[in-house]
Amino acid sequence: MATHEHYYVPPQSKWPIIATFGMAITVYGLATWFNDLKAARPESHGPYIFFVGGLLLAYMLFGWFGAVIKESRAGLYSAQLDRSFRWGMSWFIFSEVMFFVAFFGALFYVRHVSGPALGGEGTKGIAHMLWPNFQFTWPLLHTPDPKLFPPPKDVISPWGLPLINTILLVSSSVTITIAHHALKKGHRGALKIWLAITVLLGCAFLGFQAEEYIHAYHELGLTLGSGIYGATFFMLTGFHGAHVTIGTIILFVMLMRIMKGHFDNEHQFGFEAASWYWHFVDVVWIGLFIFVYVL
Template sequence: MSAATQHGQTPYYFIPAPSHFPVLTATGLFFVILGAGQWVNGHGWGAWVTLFGFLMWAFILQGWFRAAINESESGLYGSRIDVSFRWSMSWFIFSEVMFFGAFFGALYWTRLHSLPNLGSLENALLWPDFKAVWPSAAAGATGSPAGIVEPFTTMGPWPLPTINTLLLLTSGVTLTIAHHALVAGNRGKTILWMWITVLLGATFLCVQAYEYMHAYRDLNLKLSSGAYGSTFFMLTGFHGFHVLVGMLMLLFITLRLMKGHFTPQRHFGFEGAAWYWHFVDVVWLGLYIVVYWA
């Protein structure tokens, strides 16, 4: 399982044995991509292949995570591993910053560069009916003078986005309270505030699902609603997915706390999930200002 160590002694650096988990996880993702590609191209069987891939991927990951948890609780992870975990989580969050930065950059470039350029005198002969306004919510004021973009209403900040902002900001506070309680050795208080945090995250997702229903049903706002619709749903949709991932991380950390895992001195699993959740909070604040208010 690892390099040989004396009984009861934490190894200087843990080296795991060769594992079948990476190749099986990659196989599950292969079926996800294969099925999704066929599904969007009109092949009904692609949906079942996608479902199979997701189930396989999730089953393999739970086994992989269970093995890592067992290694941690067995005392195989020393200070060197803790440092490597911190660097790994830091780089992972940095990659997520770049991910969202690309979509924020697309929104910025569309509004401040592409749209004015398309509405300039140089393009007047090519697009005589184009109006360089944002958001392009009405027919004739879109990047589609041919009228293939249906009129829609933009999503304002009140009330649903503001409610979600309060939910996420509150969840950041409750998570911080739970962290301080864990450091103080108060496991019961930690578990209580963690459950509150998970509940706030789940409520956020429910409110966002209702917001999407409202957008489609009442505002005719869709992914196909020009540049506004595509950037709106790409930014808020990917953020919602990250909220789901973060909420699941916090849920499993809470279940581990209930099993007696983590100590006031060693609890980076908790801290890593908390880092990720606070990152999700910060991204939402940017979305709330740029997408709903600007």
């Protein structure tokens, strides 16, 4: 593969604006869907809007990634541009870390500051007078207003599906590392096998996560309307699940590229970026398992 002499500047692209509209429509559809569920509306347009936004995002990802791959295969990228990609991916992952820092911060604030204050603990003035009989505990199985926020019957045990999912993601972190070493050594057969196993582990995680959500909603009564515990639970696990979904799709794309003979021991940043993202998702899940399920 030839290397371009100069720093390649791509032409104007339609993909950023399509990504903007896709994300906006997806978020709007999801918010509408959740609000209609809370209001117990039998018919909601939220799922359809969400589906349209998802299709638009899928179209954007397919087109934008395809353009980048074509430019790379054409030898338009220099060593300087490769460094730019690495910095860009690093800052992207950092921004994602900050998302989860904010969400974990909200969880810790509720558990150690606002919740105890509403229960009358410490020297927090008269905050507890809003619900004078409210006793704060975590997980919150007794909400201050059960009619407005029906509490769940129980919490999800960490030693069932959450533990299985932890094993799956930690194992997938190992398998993608093995695949990366196989790529560096030029072992294409081992690379395909271990990367395919990683994709399957990601799909298995998502399947078990869906099963856990069904169990939470229909058997435990744990929903987004179950007070702050349900809100933080689904906010953290749902946002992480979205990242696992994206990561699994990216790894599948990497697998398809490898099947076509892409990547070698010198030109492999696309695979490296995917592995960075996957390791990030794995580390976040360990934090979720500890602070959401166990503690």
